[in-house]
Amino acid sequence: MLIARWKLLVLQALVAIVALGTWHIGSAGTFGITFLPKFFFSAPLDVGNRIVKMFVDGTVKIATCSEPLDLSRILQTNDACFGKTVWQHLLITSIEGLLAFVIGSLAGVMMGFWFARKPLVAAVFDPYIKMFNALPRVVLAPIFMLWLGLGIWSKVALGFTLVFFIVFFNVYQGVREVSPVILANARMLGMSERQLFRHVYWPSALSWMFSSLHTSVGFAIIGAVVGEYLGSAAGLGYLIQQAEGTFDVTGVFAGMVILAAFVLFVDWLVTLVENRLLVWKPPAASQQV
Amino acid sequence: MADPPVVRLTRVDVAFPEPSGAVFKAVSGASLEVAGSEFVAIVGPTGCGKSTLLNCAAGLLKPAAGTVDIFGTPLVGLNRHAGYLFQQDALMPWKTARDNIALALEVGGTPATEARDRAQVWLTRVGLKSFGDRYAHQLSGGQRKRVGLAQVLIRDPKILLMDEPFGPLDAQTRQIMGNLLLNLWAADKKAVMFVTHDLEEAIALADRVVIMSAGPEARIIGDHRIDLVRPRDATEVRLQPRFHELHKAIWGQLRAEVVKAYGGEIG
Structure with missing residues (x-):
């Protein structure tokens, strides 16, 4: 319809x-x-006003900063210009999410390929992979904080553990489920192992990875926010956690609305990238009305 | 001394291990020779191992016994002289029609721009001049087969192996594809092994029609020379009296095997 x-x-x-x-x-x-x-x-108007105030205050603070604006300090939570502004929180959460996504995807792609091409490796590590994947990642957060401190890297690590498994399983599947006919055809066309990798396995694995792009980007942000919530000095998760600590319900809702808008925006960006990269894919059956 | 045949299968057996541990013998003692510029069609009932035999000639499958010689030399690994057109879709869905064809050349080291130019020539030759930028899912079944044909032929293989290439297409499209194939083949008469279950198609296209028995342990049980004059039109040739004589003679032999393949159900 x-x-x-x-x-x-x-x-x-x-x-x-x-x-x-x-x-x-x-x-x-x-x-x-x-x-x-x-x-x-709280109340919707209060939440709206708070959000506007946060962005106005943050913008004013940066614009009227008496010190010279030095972008190298943009991530320092105690910076005189950027410290604790809503822009800094957004930026820090974005950077954590982005790093978690990039590192998690890279590791997932490499491991996925390795496992798919080496059945022995896959068989040996299978129970351990399943074990780690079954583990609720939140319990790892305190350990990451112990190891990596309260800065961005403990959040990146948490996001990594979420993104890695999604990408890993998809690439593993993608490499193993390359159509045998396409493979036979490619070999009859005279492709070497390297060419097979480049023209057949790689695009197939990537298409599987991209089909899970929404999920993995979403999880990267979840990892960042949950990590911030559990212990940090900046970021959207920190913002919400601070408001909760003072029974500031308006602040909690304001943080949630900003977070939701941020995730919607990122999701929109992912859709743009996806449409660009997966032009060759037939539209899903449910969309062919 | 005469040239050795382009493809020579000598007493080839093909066996597959079954899950139960037993061995399924698909083809038994098949011998076949294909000369240069000869178009040979292999016809048999469903599941008789026609494709299996073709895969042996391609080097995709190693026979359990017997030998495969290409130009008089035993085949090791994949058959580098052969182009293979598969029954199923074998185009890379993530590449456009033009890139799929060009890739066949790029694999051999042709520079990308030259490969694309030559791919465009082949697109025109198979009647898809303005479809180069389409992806596989944007093409019809017949158009995909044309791209597949161009992808195989652009490498100019000495041997063309075709596994029920027009099987999934509708009747009209099959005849159009048959004519396209005959025209392209007439240009430089390669050796062709063409597997089909459609006897009419086999007679219309081929110089020789080879009949295989019902599997398992399928054998080659007939070899008929088709003396219809060339050039032929794959549609009109079916109206000639000689076509009907040949069809009647070969069908008599094939029918018994088809019945066997269905376990006598259609008597």
Whole structure:
């Protein structure tokens, strides 16, 4: 069924209006009863104002900084210009997520290839891989903090453990499930092992990896935020954790909204990249209406 | 001394291990010679090991017994003189039609720009001049086969191996593809081994039609010379009286094997 674009937009906006309206009425006590007390639920307008304030304050602080703006200090949490601004929190979470994604993907691709091409290695490590994958990664966070400190690397490590397994399993599958006909054809065309790798295994594995791009990017950010939440001096997770520590529900919701908007933005970027890289893929059956 | 045949299979056995540990003997004692510029069609009931025999000639499969000689030399590894057109789609889905064809040349060390130019020539030759930028899923089954054919022929192999190449296509497209193949083949008459289950297609295209018995332990049980004049039109040749005589003679032999393959169900 194909829905008109404007109709969809109107319906989507309606959901937001109903939800925010209920929240507003409940918290403001418009009809005499306050079924959503502000102390526990805050109020939509307060949250909106807080978000605007955070961005205005942050921007003003950077713009009116008396010291010379030095971008090399942009990640230092005690910097006079950037320290504790919302921009710095966003930047730090982005960098942690990006590093977790890149390092996790690289390691996942290499290990996936190695395991797929060497069945003995795969068989030997199989129970250990399964064991680590079954482990809830949150329990590793304190250990990473012990090893790597409270800076960005303990968050990168946590994100890494999440991204690595997704990419690893997908690449492993992708290399092993190359169509035998395509492989036979490539060999009959005279491809050497190296050429097979470049023209057959590699694109096949990448296509599997890209099909899980949304999941792995999402997990990279989850790793970063959870890591920040458990112990850090900056980042969106830190922002939410600090607000919670002072029963500042408005601050918690403001942090959550910023985080959600940030994830939506990253997801949109991933979709752009995906459309560019997977042009050769037939559209999924569910989209062929 | 006469030139050795391009392909010579001598008493070839092919066996596959079964999960139960037993050995399944697909082909038994098959001998076949294909001369240069000869178009040989191999016909047999379903599951008789026609493709298996072709894979032996390609070097994709090692016979359990017997020998495979290419130009009089025993075949070791893959057959480097052969181009293979598969029954299933074998194009790389992540490359465009043009890149798929060009890749066949690039593998051999041809510079990329030259390979792409020559690929465009072949696209035109198979009637897909303006389809070079399409990916496999954007092409119809017949168009994909044309790209596959161009991909195989651009390397100018001495031997063309075809495994039911037009099998998945509809009847009209098959005849059009048959004519395309005949035209391309007429240009420089390569040795062709063409596997099909369609006897009419075999007679329309080939110089010789070889009949295989029903498997397991399939053997070659017939070898018929097709004396229809060339150049032929794969569609019109079917209307000639001589075509019907040949068809009747060969079908008589093939029918018994087809019935066997279905366990007598269709009597």
